[in-house]
Amino acid sequence: MGVLTFFKRNKTFYYIKNGFLDALPRSFFNKKLKLWIGYQNKYPKKLIEERVTYYINNKLPQKKIDGIQLKNFQKKGHKSMYYYDLMKYGRYFNQNLVVKFLFGDVDTNVASPTFVKSRPINHNGNSVLLPLNKLRHFNFIDDTTPFSDKKDEIVWRGITHKENRKLLVEKFKNRKGFNILPIFLKDKNKTNFISIKEQLKYKFILSIEGNDVATNLKWIMSSNSLCFMPKPKFETWYMEGKLRPNHHYVLIKDDYSDMEEKMNFYSKNIEEAEKIIQNAKNWTLQFKDTKLEKVLSLLVMNSYFKQTQQLK
Template sequence: MATIARTTARVFYYARNFARDIAPQALFRHRLAARLEKARLPDASVRRRLNYYNKLQNVFTPSAGAVRIGELPFTPTMYYYDLKEFARYFDRGLLIDVEYGDVRKVPKVPSIVKDRPIVADDSNAVIMKLDKFRHFQMPADATAFADKLPAVVWRGDLNNPIRTRFLNAVRDLPFCDAGSHKPNAPAEYSKPFLSISQHQRYRYIVSLEGNDVATNLKWIMNSKSLCLMPPPTYETWFAERQLEANVHYVPLEADFSNLAERVAYFERHPEQAERIIAAANAYCRTFANEQAEQAISLLVLYKYFVLSGQIRPDAEVWRYITG
Protein backbone atom coordinates (compact mmCIF):
# COMPACT_ATOMS: atom_id res chain seq x y z
CA MET A 1 0.00 0.00 0.00
CA ALA A 2 1.45 3.31 -1.09
CA THR A 3 1.57 6.24 1.31
CA ILE A 4 0.79 9.77 0.15
CA ALA A 5 4.50 10.62 0.39
CA ARG A 6 5.44 7.56 -1.64
CA THR A 7 2.84 8.34 -4.31
CA THR A 8 4.04 11.94 -4.51
CA ALA A 9 7.62 10.77 -4.88
CA ARG A 10 6.59 8.39 -7.67
CA VAL A 11 4.83 11.19 -9.56
CA PHE A 12 7.91 13.40 -9.20
CA TYR A 13 10.16 10.54 -10.38
CA TYR A 14 8.18 10.10 -13.61
CA ALA A 15 7.75 13.83 -14.21
CA ARG A 16 11.48 14.49 -13.83
CA ASN A 17 12.47 11.63 -16.13
CA PHE A 18 9.82 12.50 -18.72
CA ALA A 19 11.20 16.05 -18.79
CA ARG A 20 14.71 14.70 -19.33
CA ASP A 21 13.48 12.57 -22.21
CA ILE A 22 11.74 15.37 -24.08
CA ALA A 23 14.65 17.78 -23.65
CA PRO A 24 17.13 17.97 -26.58
CA GLN A 25 19.44 15.05 -25.88
CA ALA A 26 22.40 16.81 -27.49
CA LEU A 27 22.46 19.09 -24.44
CA PHE A 28 23.37 16.13 -22.26
CA ARG A 29 25.97 14.75 -24.68
CA HIS A 30 27.73 18.13 -24.81
CA ARG A 31 28.09 17.99 -21.02
CA LEU A 32 29.83 14.59 -20.93
CA ALA A 33 33.37 15.92 -20.58
CA ALA A 34 32.36 18.26 -17.75
CA ARG A 35 30.45 15.48 -15.98
CA LEU A 36 33.44 13.13 -16.26
CA GLU A 37 35.75 15.78 -14.81
CA LYS A 38 33.43 16.26 -11.85
CA ALA A 39 33.15 12.48 -11.46
CA ARG A 40 36.84 12.17 -10.55
CA LEU A 41 36.15 12.61 -6.86
CA PRO A 42 39.08 12.34 -4.43
CA ASP A 43 37.22 9.77 -2.33
CA ALA A 44 39.03 6.45 -2.95
CA SER A 45 35.78 4.55 -2.46
CA VAL A 46 34.48 5.95 -5.76
CA ARG A 47 37.19 4.15 -7.74
CA ARG A 48 36.84 1.01 -5.64
CA ARG A 49 33.09 0.87 -6.05
CA LEU A 50 32.99 1.57 -9.78
CA ASN A 51 35.49 -1.23 -10.38
CA TYR A 52 33.45 -3.51 -8.13
CA TYR A 53 30.27 -2.92 -10.13
CA ASN A 54 32.14 -3.08 -13.43
CA LYS A 55 34.81 -5.77 -13.05
CA LEU A 56 35.63 -5.94 -16.76
CA GLN A 57 39.34 -5.83 -17.57
CA ASN A 58 39.60 -6.88 -21.20
CA VAL A 59 38.39 -5.44 -24.48
CA PHE A 60 35.18 -7.05 -25.78
CA THR A 61 32.69 -6.73 -28.61
CA PRO A 62 28.97 -6.11 -27.98
CA SER A 63 26.75 -9.00 -28.99
CA ALA A 64 24.54 -9.16 -32.07
CA GLY A 65 21.60 -8.45 -29.77
CA ALA A 66 23.04 -5.23 -28.36
CA VAL A 67 20.86 -2.13 -28.65
CA ARG A 68 21.78 1.47 -29.34
CA ILE A 69 21.50 3.97 -26.51
CA GLY A 70 18.91 5.84 -28.54
CA GLU A 71 16.80 2.69 -28.77
CA LEU A 72 16.87 1.32 -25.22
CA PRO A 73 13.78 -0.78 -24.37
CA PHE A 74 11.22 1.42 -22.63
CA THR A 75 9.71 -1.28 -20.44
CA PRO A 76 10.01 -1.89 -17.55
CA THR A 77 9.90 1.88 -17.41
CA MET A 78 11.90 2.42 -14.22
CA TYR A 79 14.76 0.31 -15.55
CA TYR A 80 14.74 2.41 -18.72
CA TYR A 81 14.73 5.73 -16.88
CA ASP A 82 17.41 4.70 -14.38
CA LEU A 83 19.76 3.54 -17.14
CA LYS A 84 18.93 6.42 -19.49
CA GLU A 85 19.67 8.94 -16.70
CA PHE A 86 23.38 8.33 -17.36
CA ALA A 87 23.41 6.68 -20.79
CA ARG A 88 21.98 9.86 -22.36
CA TYR A 89 25.38 11.58 -21.83
CA PHE A 90 26.93 9.23 -24.41
CA ASP A 91 26.46 9.11 -28.18
CA ARG A 92 23.03 7.65 -28.92
CA GLY A 93 24.56 5.27 -31.48
CA LEU A 94 26.73 3.39 -28.95
CA LEU A 95 25.79 -0.25 -28.50
CA ILE A 96 24.99 -1.76 -25.13
CA ASP A 97 23.91 -5.20 -23.97
CA VAL A 98 21.36 -4.90 -21.19
CA GLU A 99 19.21 -7.32 -19.20
CA TYR A 100 16.27 -5.78 -17.38
CA GLY A 101 14.54 -7.52 -14.50
CA ASP A 102 15.78 -10.20 -12.13
CA VAL A 103 19.01 -11.74 -13.42
CA ARG A 104 19.48 -15.33 -12.21
CA LYS A 105 22.64 -16.15 -14.18
CA VAL A 106 25.72 -14.21 -15.19
CA PRO A 107 25.22 -13.07 -18.81
CA LYS A 108 27.30 -14.74 -21.52
CA VAL A 109 28.43 -11.32 -22.78
CA PRO A 110 29.21 -8.17 -20.77
CA SER A 111 25.81 -6.69 -19.97
CA ILE A 112 24.27 -3.99 -17.81
CA VAL A 113 22.14 -5.58 -15.08
CA LYS A 114 20.37 -4.68 -11.86
CA ASP A 115 21.64 -7.74 -10.01
CA ARG A 116 23.94 -10.71 -10.34
CA PRO A 117 24.39 -14.04 -8.54
CA ILE A 118 27.19 -14.11 -6.00
CA VAL A 119 29.62 -16.44 -7.76
CA ALA A 120 33.34 -16.44 -8.51
CA ASP A 121 33.20 -15.40 -12.18
CA ASP A 122 30.66 -12.58 -12.37
CA SER A 123 32.52 -9.95 -14.41
CA ASN A 124 30.08 -10.09 -17.36
CA ALA A 125 27.35 -8.79 -15.05
CA VAL A 126 27.95 -5.04 -14.89
CA ILE A 127 25.77 -3.61 -12.14
CA MET A 128 23.94 -0.31 -12.44
CA LYS A 129 21.57 1.25 -9.93
CA LEU A 130 18.38 0.16 -11.68
CA ASP A 131 14.82 0.09 -10.32
CA LYS A 132 16.18 2.24 -7.52
CA PHE A 133 12.83 3.80 -6.62
CA ARG A 134 11.77 0.38 -5.35
CA HIS A 135 15.04 -1.04 -4.10
CA PHE A 136 16.63 1.99 -2.47
CA GLN A 137 13.81 3.08 -0.21
CA MET A 138 15.54 3.60 3.15
CA PRO A 139 13.35 5.70 5.47
CA ALA A 140 14.65 6.88 8.82
CA ASP A 141 13.78 5.05 12.03
CA ALA A 142 13.44 7.10 15.21
CA THR A 143 12.64 4.23 17.61
CA ALA A 144 15.55 2.85 19.60
CA PHE A 145 16.13 -0.91 19.66
CA ALA A 146 15.28 -1.07 23.38
CA ASP A 147 11.91 0.60 22.79
CA LYS A 148 10.75 -1.83 20.11
CA LEU A 149 8.59 -4.93 20.48
CA PRO A 150 10.75 -7.93 21.53
CA ALA A 151 9.56 -10.00 18.59
CA VAL A 152 10.38 -11.08 15.02
CA VAL A 153 8.47 -9.87 11.97
CA TRP A 154 8.39 -10.81 8.28
CA ARG A 155 6.01 -10.11 5.39
CA GLY A 156 6.42 -10.95 1.74
CA ASP A 157 5.37 -12.80 -1.37
CA LEU A 158 5.81 -16.57 -1.34
CA ASN A 159 7.84 -16.49 -4.56
CA ASN A 160 10.78 -18.53 -3.26
CA PRO A 161 10.76 -21.92 -1.46
CA ILE A 162 13.02 -20.37 1.18
CA ARG A 163 10.13 -18.18 2.31
CA THR A 164 7.69 -21.06 2.71
CA ARG A 165 10.37 -23.02 4.57
CA PHE A 166 10.81 -20.07 6.90
CA LEU A 167 7.09 -19.76 7.65
CA ASN A 168 6.86 -23.48 8.40
CA ALA A 169 9.88 -23.26 10.70
CA VAL A 170 8.52 -20.37 12.79
CA ARG A 171 4.83 -21.28 12.75
CA ASP A 172 4.76 -22.32 16.42
CA LEU A 173 7.10 -19.64 17.76
CA PRO A 174 4.98 -17.20 19.80
CA PHE A 175 7.42 -14.30 19.33
CA CYS A 176 7.21 -14.44 15.50
CA ASP A 177 4.73 -12.38 13.49
CA ALA A 178 5.45 -13.85 10.05
CA GLY A 179 3.32 -14.43 7.00
CA SER A 180 2.31 -13.25 3.55
CA HIS A 181 -0.01 -10.33 2.92
CA LYS A 182 -0.54 -11.30 -0.72
CA PRO A 183 -4.14 -12.17 -1.76
CA ASN A 184 -3.02 -15.50 -3.25
CA ALA A 185 -1.26 -16.68 -0.08
CA PRO A 186 -2.59 -19.95 1.39
CA ALA A 187 -4.79 -19.35 4.43
CA GLU A 188 -2.29 -20.89 6.85
CA TYR A 189 0.32 -18.28 5.82
CA SER A 190 -1.96 -15.27 5.47
CA LYS A 191 -1.20 -12.18 7.54
CA PRO A 192 -2.29 -8.53 7.24
CA PHE A 193 -0.15 -6.01 5.36
CA LEU A 194 2.42 -4.06 7.37
CA SER A 195 4.03 -0.82 6.24
CA ILE A 196 7.74 -0.18 6.70
CA SER A 197 7.03 1.96 9.75
CA GLN A 198 4.96 -0.88 11.22
CA HIS A 199 7.84 -3.30 10.63
CA GLN A 200 10.12 -0.88 12.43
CA ARG A 201 8.18 -1.37 15.65
CA TYR A 202 9.81 -4.79 16.02
CA ARG A 203 13.33 -5.43 17.31
CA TYR A 204 14.00 -8.20 14.80
CA ILE A 205 13.17 -8.11 11.09
CA VAL A 206 13.87 -11.08 8.82
CA SER A 207 15.12 -10.53 5.27
CA LEU A 208 14.59 -13.34 2.73
CA GLU A 209 15.55 -13.39 -0.93
CA GLY A 210 12.69 -13.63 -3.41
CA ASN A 211 13.15 -13.74 -7.18
CA ASP A 212 16.66 -12.43 -6.56
CA VAL A 213 17.70 -10.08 -3.74
CA ALA A 214 15.50 -9.27 -0.76
CA THR A 215 13.86 -5.91 -1.46
CA ASN A 216 13.49 -5.13 2.24
CA LEU A 217 17.17 -5.58 3.11
CA LYS A 218 18.19 -1.97 2.54
CA TRP A 219 15.55 -0.36 4.73
CA ILE A 220 16.00 -2.99 7.45
CA MET A 221 19.71 -2.25 7.64
CA ASN A 222 18.98 1.47 7.74
CA SER A 223 16.61 1.00 10.68
CA LYS A 224 17.26 0.55 14.38
CA SER A 225 15.98 -3.02 14.19
CA LEU A 226 18.28 -6.02 13.89
CA CYS A 227 18.44 -7.75 10.49
CA LEU A 228 18.32 -11.55 10.52
CA MET A 229 18.81 -13.46 7.26
CA PRO A 230 20.54 -16.36 5.53
CA PRO A 231 23.74 -15.24 3.76
CA PRO A 232 22.81 -13.54 0.46
CA THR A 233 23.22 -15.33 -2.87
CA TYR A 234 22.52 -12.31 -5.14
CA GLU A 235 23.75 -8.75 -5.11
CA THR A 236 22.77 -5.37 -6.51
CA TRP A 237 24.22 -1.86 -6.28
CA PHE A 238 23.95 -2.43 -2.52
CA ALA A 239 26.88 -4.87 -2.88
CA GLU A 240 25.28 -7.55 -0.71
CA ARG A 241 28.34 -9.78 -1.14
CA GLN A 242 30.31 -7.34 1.02
CA LEU A 243 27.97 -7.68 4.01
CA GLU A 244 29.61 -9.57 6.87
CA ALA A 245 27.73 -12.03 9.05
CA ASN A 246 27.66 -10.99 12.72
CA VAL A 247 28.97 -7.58 11.70
CA HIS A 248 26.17 -6.14 9.55
CA TYR A 249 23.49 -8.79 10.07
CA VAL A 250 22.72 -11.94 12.06
CA PRO A 251 23.09 -15.07 9.91
CA LEU A 252 20.33 -17.68 9.93
CA GLU A 253 20.73 -21.35 9.08
CA ALA A 254 19.11 -22.62 5.89
CA ASP A 255 16.45 -24.41 7.95
CA PHE A 256 16.10 -21.46 10.37
CA SER A 257 16.79 -23.76 13.30
CA ASN A 258 18.93 -21.13 15.04
CA LEU A 259 16.41 -18.29 14.94
CA ALA A 260 15.00 -18.83 18.44
CA GLU A 261 18.48 -19.15 19.93
CA ARG A 262 19.69 -15.99 18.17
CA VAL A 263 16.74 -13.94 19.38
CA ALA A 264 17.18 -15.22 22.94
CA TYR A 265 20.87 -14.31 22.82
CA PHE A 266 20.30 -10.74 21.71
CA GLU A 267 17.51 -10.29 24.24
CA ARG A 268 20.14 -11.08 26.88
CA HIS A 269 22.81 -9.00 25.13
CA PRO A 270 21.10 -5.94 23.59
CA GLU A 271 24.43 -4.11 23.40
CA GLN A 272 25.59 -6.71 20.86
CA ALA A 273 22.46 -6.14 18.79
CA GLU A 274 23.03 -2.39 18.86
CA ARG A 275 26.63 -2.87 17.73
CA ILE A 276 25.46 -4.77 14.64
CA ILE A 277 22.73 -2.23 13.98
CA ALA A 278 25.26 0.60 14.15
CA ALA A 279 27.50 -1.18 11.62
CA ALA A 280 24.52 -1.80 9.32
CA ASN A 281 23.52 1.87 9.52
CA ALA A 282 27.08 2.92 8.69
CA TYR A 283 27.08 0.60 5.67
CA CYS A 284 23.87 2.22 4.42
CA ARG A 285 25.45 5.65 4.65
CA THR A 286 27.81 4.51 1.88
CA PHE A 287 24.95 5.20 -0.53
CA ALA A 288 23.82 8.52 0.91
CA ASN A 289 26.22 10.78 -1.04
CA GLU A 290 24.29 11.57 -4.21
CA GLN A 291 27.32 13.21 -5.85
CA ALA A 292 29.29 9.99 -5.43
CA GLU A 293 26.36 7.84 -6.57
CA GLN A 294 26.08 9.79 -9.81
CA ALA A 295 29.83 9.84 -10.38
CA ILE A 296 30.09 6.07 -9.99
CA SER A 297 27.10 5.44 -12.26
CA LEU A 298 28.58 7.56 -15.05
CA LEU A 299 32.03 5.98 -14.71
CA VAL A 300 30.63 2.42 -14.74
CA LEU A 301 29.12 3.13 -18.16
CA TYR A 302 32.19 5.00 -19.37
CA LYS A 303 34.39 2.02 -18.55
CA TYR A 304 31.93 -0.27 -20.37
CA PHE A 305 32.04 1.82 -23.55
CA VAL A 306 35.84 2.16 -23.48
CA LEU A 307 36.43 -1.58 -23.08
CA SER A 308 33.84 -2.33 -25.78
CA GLY A 309 36.05 -0.30 -28.13
CA GLN A 310 33.36 2.27 -28.88
CA ILE A 311 34.98 5.38 -27.41
CA ARG A 312 38.58 6.47 -27.06
CA PRO A 313 39.40 6.99 -23.38
CA ASP A 314 40.39 10.36 -22.04
CA ALA A 315 43.82 9.84 -20.48
CA GLU A 316 42.98 11.53 -17.16
CA VAL A 317 39.65 9.78 -16.74
CA TRP A 318 41.11 6.38 -17.61
CA ARG A 319 44.01 6.90 -15.24
CA TYR A 320 41.46 7.69 -12.52
CA ILE A 321 39.48 4.50 -13.26
CA THR A 322 42.46 2.17 -13.44
CA GLY A 323 44.43 3.79 -10.66
Protein backbone atom coordinates in the same frame (compact mmCIF):
# COMPACT_ATOMS: atom_id res chain seq x y z
CA MET B 1 6.97 11.14 5.74
CA GLY B 2 8.31 14.59 4.82
CA VAL B 3 7.34 16.46 1.65
CA LEU B 4 10.76 15.89 0.05
CA THR B 5 10.69 12.18 0.87
CA PHE B 6 7.17 11.91 -0.54
CA PHE B 7 8.22 13.30 -3.90
CA LYS B 8 11.32 11.09 -3.99
CA ARG B 9 9.21 7.97 -3.36
CA ASN B 10 6.12 8.92 -5.39
CA LYS B 11 5.71 6.96 -8.65
CA THR B 12 3.65 9.62 -10.42
CA PHE B 13 6.23 12.31 -9.67
CA TYR B 14 8.99 9.89 -10.75
CA TYR B 15 7.43 9.37 -14.20
CA ILE B 16 6.65 13.06 -14.72
CA LYS B 17 10.20 14.09 -13.80
CA ASN B 18 11.88 11.42 -15.90
CA GLY B 19 9.53 11.90 -18.84
CA PHE B 20 10.52 15.57 -18.90
CA LEU B 21 14.25 14.78 -18.72
CA ASP B 22 13.90 12.16 -21.44
CA ALA B 23 12.36 14.71 -23.78
CA LEU B 24 15.29 17.13 -23.51
CA PRO B 25 17.88 17.14 -26.33
CA ARG B 26 20.69 14.67 -25.64
CA SER B 27 23.23 17.41 -26.45
CA PHE B 28 22.15 19.13 -23.23
CA PHE B 29 23.54 16.19 -21.27
CA ASN B 30 26.48 15.29 -23.55
CA LYS B 31 28.15 18.62 -22.75
CA LYS B 32 28.05 17.87 -19.02
CA LEU B 33 29.58 14.38 -19.10
CA LYS B 34 33.19 15.51 -18.56
CA LEU B 35 32.08 17.81 -15.75
CA TRP B 36 30.31 15.01 -13.93
CA ILE B 37 33.11 12.51 -14.40
CA GLY B 38 35.52 15.17 -13.12
CA TYR B 39 33.68 15.19 -9.79
CA GLN B 40 35.37 11.87 -8.98
CA ASN B 41 38.41 13.92 -7.91
CA LYS B 42 36.41 15.25 -4.97
CA TYR B 43 36.26 11.75 -3.47
CA PRO B 44 39.00 9.39 -2.25
CA LYS B 45 40.57 7.64 -5.25
CA LYS B 46 40.49 4.28 -3.47
CA LEU B 47 36.75 4.57 -2.85
CA ILE B 48 36.04 5.33 -6.51
CA GLU B 49 38.29 2.58 -7.83
CA GLU B 50 36.98 -0.09 -5.46
CA ARG B 51 33.33 0.56 -6.18
CA VAL B 52 33.68 0.92 -9.95
CA THR B 53 35.76 -2.26 -10.08
CA TYR B 54 33.16 -4.06 -8.01
CA TYR B 55 30.35 -3.13 -10.38
CA ILE B 56 32.21 -3.79 -13.62
CA ASN B 57 34.98 -6.28 -14.26
CA ASN B 58 38.18 -4.44 -15.25
CA LYS B 59 38.65 -6.90 -18.09
CA LEU B 60 35.27 -7.69 -19.55
CA PRO B 61 35.30 -10.63 -21.97
CA GLN B 62 35.84 -9.11 -25.41
CA LYS B 63 32.71 -10.32 -27.12
CA LYS B 64 30.58 -8.62 -29.72
CA ILE B 65 27.64 -6.89 -28.08
CA ASP B 66 24.36 -7.97 -29.58
CA GLY B 67 22.61 -4.95 -28.17
CA ILE B 68 20.90 -1.75 -29.21
CA GLN B 69 22.06 1.79 -29.89
CA LEU B 70 21.06 4.25 -27.20
CA LYS B 71 19.15 6.34 -29.73
CA ASN B 72 17.05 3.35 -30.79
CA PHE B 73 16.53 2.28 -27.22
CA GLN B 74 14.71 5.56 -26.73
CA LYS B 75 12.56 5.05 -29.84
CA LYS B 76 11.46 1.59 -28.76
CA GLY B 77 9.51 3.20 -25.97
CA HIS B 78 10.77 1.17 -23.01
CA LYS B 79 9.26 3.66 -20.58
CA SER B 80 9.61 1.50 -17.50
CA MET B 81 11.52 2.43 -14.34
CA TYR B 82 14.35 0.27 -15.63
CA TYR B 83 14.45 2.32 -18.83
CA TYR B 84 14.47 5.67 -17.05
CA ASP B 85 17.05 4.53 -14.49
CA LEU B 86 19.40 3.35 -17.24
CA MET B 87 18.89 6.46 -19.38
CA LYS B 88 19.49 8.68 -16.35
CA TYR B 89 23.13 7.97 -17.23
CA GLY B 90 22.84 6.78 -20.82
CA ARG B 91 21.63 10.16 -22.06
CA TYR B 92 25.03 11.69 -21.23
CA PHE B 93 26.78 9.55 -23.85
CA ASN B 94 26.97 9.44 -27.64
CA GLN B 95 23.64 7.98 -28.69
CA ASN B 96 25.26 5.78 -31.34
CA LEU B 97 26.87 3.66 -28.63
CA VAL B 98 25.51 0.15 -28.17
CA VAL B 99 24.22 -1.23 -24.87
CA LYS B 100 22.99 -4.62 -23.84
CA PHE B 101 20.66 -4.81 -20.89
CA LEU B 102 18.59 -7.38 -19.05
CA PHE B 103 15.81 -5.87 -17.00
CA GLY B 104 13.95 -7.52 -14.14
CA ASP B 105 15.13 -9.98 -11.51
CA VAL B 106 18.36 -11.54 -12.79
CA ASP B 107 19.47 -14.64 -10.86
CA THR B 108 21.79 -16.25 -13.42
CA ASN B 109 25.04 -15.32 -15.17
CA VAL B 110 24.87 -13.74 -18.62
CA ALA B 111 26.89 -14.62 -21.72
CA SER B 112 28.14 -11.16 -22.72
CA PRO B 113 28.63 -7.70 -21.12
CA THR B 114 25.17 -6.68 -19.95
CA PHE B 115 23.72 -4.03 -17.66
CA VAL B 116 21.63 -5.62 -14.91
CA LYS B 117 19.96 -4.71 -11.63
CA SER B 118 21.03 -7.92 -9.92
CA ARG B 119 23.42 -10.82 -10.40
CA PRO B 120 24.64 -13.90 -8.53
CA ILE B 121 27.38 -13.01 -6.04
CA ASN B 122 29.41 -15.79 -7.67
CA HIS B 123 29.22 -14.21 -11.12
CA ASN B 124 31.20 -14.70 -14.33
CA GLY B 125 32.16 -11.06 -14.83
CA ASN B 126 29.73 -10.24 -17.63
CA SER B 127 26.99 -8.77 -15.44
CA VAL B 128 27.52 -5.01 -15.01
CA LEU B 129 25.59 -3.50 -12.11
CA LEU B 130 23.71 -0.21 -12.29
CA PRO B 131 21.23 1.20 -9.74
CA LEU B 132 18.14 0.07 -11.67
CA ASN B 133 14.57 -0.01 -10.32
CA LYS B 134 15.99 2.24 -7.64
CA LEU B 135 12.68 3.68 -6.44
CA ARG B 136 11.60 0.23 -5.25
CA HIS B 137 14.87 -1.14 -3.94
CA PHE B 138 16.71 1.86 -2.50
CA ASN B 139 14.25 2.86 0.17
CA PHE B 140 16.11 4.26 3.17
CA ILE B 141 14.12 5.34 6.20
CA ASP B 142 14.51 7.44 9.33
CA ASP B 143 13.83 5.38 12.43
CA THR B 144 13.57 7.32 15.71
CA THR B 145 12.74 4.39 18.02
CA PRO B 146 15.79 3.00 19.86
CA PHE B 147 16.45 -0.74 19.55
CA SER B 148 15.94 -1.25 23.30
CA ASP B 149 12.41 0.22 23.14
CA LYS B 150 11.18 -2.17 20.44
CA LYS B 151 9.18 -5.41 20.72
CA ASP B 152 11.34 -8.36 21.64
CA GLU B 153 10.13 -10.33 18.60
CA ILE B 154 11.00 -10.95 14.96
CA VAL B 155 8.84 -9.94 12.00
CA TRP B 156 8.61 -10.89 8.31
CA ARG B 157 6.11 -10.48 5.50
CA GLY B 158 6.55 -11.71 1.95
CA ILE B 159 5.29 -13.79 -0.93
CA THR B 160 5.98 -17.49 -0.46
CA HIS B 161 6.87 -18.26 -4.08
CA LYS B 162 10.25 -19.82 -3.23
CA GLU B 163 11.08 -22.89 -1.16
CA ASN B 164 13.21 -20.94 1.32
CA ARG B 165 10.23 -18.70 2.11
CA LYS B 166 7.78 -21.58 2.30
CA LEU B 167 10.07 -23.29 4.83
CA LEU B 168 10.22 -20.11 6.92
CA VAL B 169 6.42 -19.85 7.18
CA GLU B 170 6.00 -23.57 7.84
CA LYS B 171 8.43 -23.44 10.76
CA PHE B 172 7.35 -20.24 12.48
CA LYS B 173 3.77 -19.38 11.54
CA ASN B 174 1.72 -18.80 14.71
CA ARG B 175 4.70 -19.32 17.04
CA LYS B 176 5.02 -16.95 19.96
CA GLY B 177 7.66 -14.27 19.38
CA PHE B 178 7.60 -14.82 15.61
CA ASN B 179 5.33 -12.51 13.63
CA ILE B 180 5.94 -14.36 10.39
CA LEU B 181 3.15 -14.60 7.82
CA PRO B 182 2.84 -14.85 4.03
CA ILE B 183 1.34 -12.22 1.77
CA PHE B 184 -0.91 -13.27 -1.11
CA LEU B 185 -1.00 -11.02 -4.17
CA LYS B 186 -4.63 -11.89 -4.96
CA ASP B 187 -5.79 -11.05 -1.42
CA LYS B 188 -7.62 -7.76 -1.98
CA ASN B 189 -8.14 -7.33 1.76
CA LYS B 190 -4.36 -7.55 2.40
CA THR B 191 -5.10 -9.76 5.40
CA ASN B 192 -1.52 -10.32 6.56
CA PHE B 193 -0.07 -7.03 5.38
CA ILE B 194 1.69 -4.72 7.83
CA SER B 195 3.42 -1.48 6.92
CA ILE B 196 7.12 -0.71 7.24
CA LYS B 197 6.18 1.65 10.05
CA GLU B 198 4.61 -1.25 11.96
CA GLN B 199 7.54 -3.57 11.26
CA LEU B 200 9.93 -1.00 12.72
CA LYS B 201 8.34 -1.60 16.11
CA TYR B 202 10.17 -4.97 16.26
CA LYS B 203 13.75 -5.49 17.41
CA PHE B 204 14.44 -8.08 14.71
CA ILE B 205 13.42 -8.01 11.05
CA LEU B 206 14.04 -10.86 8.63
CA SER B 207 15.40 -10.27 5.14
CA ILE B 208 14.81 -13.31 2.91
CA GLU B 209 15.77 -13.46 -0.77
CA GLY B 210 13.07 -14.14 -3.35
CA ASN B 211 13.67 -14.10 -7.11
CA ASP B 212 16.96 -12.35 -6.40
CA VAL B 213 17.77 -9.90 -3.59
CA ALA B 214 15.39 -9.13 -0.74
CA THR B 215 13.63 -5.82 -1.36
CA ASN B 216 13.46 -4.95 2.33
CA LEU B 217 17.20 -5.24 3.06
CA LYS B 218 18.06 -1.58 2.44
CA TRP B 219 15.39 -0.08 4.67
CA ILE B 220 16.09 -2.59 7.44
CA MET B 221 19.79 -1.67 7.41
CA SER B 222 18.97 2.02 7.66
CA SER B 223 16.76 1.43 10.71
CA ASN B 224 17.27 0.83 14.44
CA SER B 225 16.12 -2.77 14.08
CA LEU B 226 18.53 -5.68 13.71
CA CYS B 227 18.64 -7.40 10.34
CA PHE B 228 18.53 -11.22 10.39
CA MET B 229 19.25 -13.09 7.16
CA PRO B 230 20.96 -16.15 5.66
CA LYS B 231 24.11 -15.47 3.67
CA PRO B 232 22.93 -13.72 0.47
CA LYS B 233 23.34 -15.39 -2.92
CA PHE B 234 22.56 -12.34 -5.05
CA GLU B 235 23.70 -8.73 -5.13
CA THR B 236 22.81 -5.32 -6.54
CA TRP B 237 24.37 -1.86 -6.57
CA TYR B 238 24.14 -2.09 -2.76
CA MET B 239 27.03 -4.60 -2.91
CA GLU B 240 25.37 -7.29 -0.82
CA GLY B 241 28.36 -9.53 -1.55
CA LYS B 242 30.56 -7.26 0.58
CA LEU B 243 28.33 -7.31 3.65
CA ARG B 244 30.03 -9.01 6.59
CA PRO B 245 28.06 -11.56 8.64
CA ASN B 246 27.55 -10.58 12.28
CA HIS B 247 29.04 -7.18 11.49
CA HIS B 248 26.44 -5.66 9.15
CA TYR B 249 23.69 -8.21 9.83
CA VAL B 250 23.04 -11.30 11.95
CA LEU B 251 23.82 -14.43 9.97
CA ILE B 252 21.32 -17.27 10.34
CA LYS B 253 21.37 -20.73 8.80
CA ASP B 254 19.51 -21.40 5.57
CA ASP B 255 17.09 -23.67 7.44
CA TYR B 256 16.55 -21.03 10.19
CA SER B 257 17.46 -23.60 12.87
CA ASP B 258 19.57 -21.12 14.87
CA MET B 259 17.26 -18.11 14.57
CA GLU B 260 15.61 -18.38 17.98
CA GLU B 261 18.97 -18.89 19.69
CA LYS B 262 20.35 -15.72 18.09
CA MET B 263 17.21 -13.75 18.94
CA ASN B 264 17.68 -14.70 22.59
CA PHE B 265 21.35 -13.72 22.47
CA TYR B 266 20.79 -10.24 21.01
CA SER B 267 17.79 -9.63 23.28
CA LYS B 268 20.15 -9.99 26.24
CA ASN B 269 23.18 -8.34 24.61
CA ILE B 270 21.81 -4.94 23.62
CA GLU B 271 25.22 -3.33 23.05
CA GLU B 272 26.27 -6.08 20.62
CA ALA B 273 23.03 -5.61 18.69
CA GLU B 274 23.48 -1.84 18.56
CA LYS B 275 27.02 -2.23 17.21
CA ILE B 276 25.72 -4.25 14.26
CA ILE B 277 22.90 -1.77 13.69
CA GLN B 278 25.40 1.11 13.59
CA ASN B 279 27.66 -0.80 11.18
CA ALA B 280 24.67 -1.34 8.90
CA LYS B 281 23.83 2.36 9.01
CA ASN B 282 27.42 3.29 8.24
CA TRP B 283 27.36 0.99 5.21
CA THR B 284 24.11 2.50 3.99
CA LEU B 285 25.39 6.06 4.37
CA GLN B 286 27.55 5.94 1.23
CA PHE B 287 24.48 5.28 -0.95
CA LYS B 288 22.77 8.43 0.31
CA ASP B 289 25.36 10.69 -1.35
CA THR B 290 23.45 11.42 -4.59
CA LYS B 291 26.39 13.14 -6.30
CA LEU B 292 28.71 10.20 -5.56
CA GLU B 293 26.10 7.74 -6.80
CA LYS B 294 25.74 9.61 -10.09
CA VAL B 295 29.50 9.93 -10.60
CA LEU B 296 29.98 6.20 -9.97
CA SER B 297 27.14 5.26 -12.33
CA LEU B 298 28.58 7.41 -15.12
CA LEU B 299 32.06 5.97 -14.54
CA VAL B 300 30.70 2.42 -14.74
CA MET B 301 28.91 3.19 -17.98
CA ASN B 302 31.97 4.97 -19.38
CA SER B 303 34.12 1.96 -18.53
CA TYR B 304 31.57 -0.33 -20.18
CA PHE B 305 31.80 1.54 -23.47
CA LYS B 306 35.60 1.64 -23.31
CA GLN B 307 35.96 -2.03 -22.55
CA THR B 308 33.56 -3.03 -25.30
CA GLN B 309 35.81 -1.00 -27.63
CA GLN B 310 33.24 1.65 -28.41
CA LEU B 311 35.16 4.51 -26.82
CA LYS B 312 38.85 5.37 -27.08
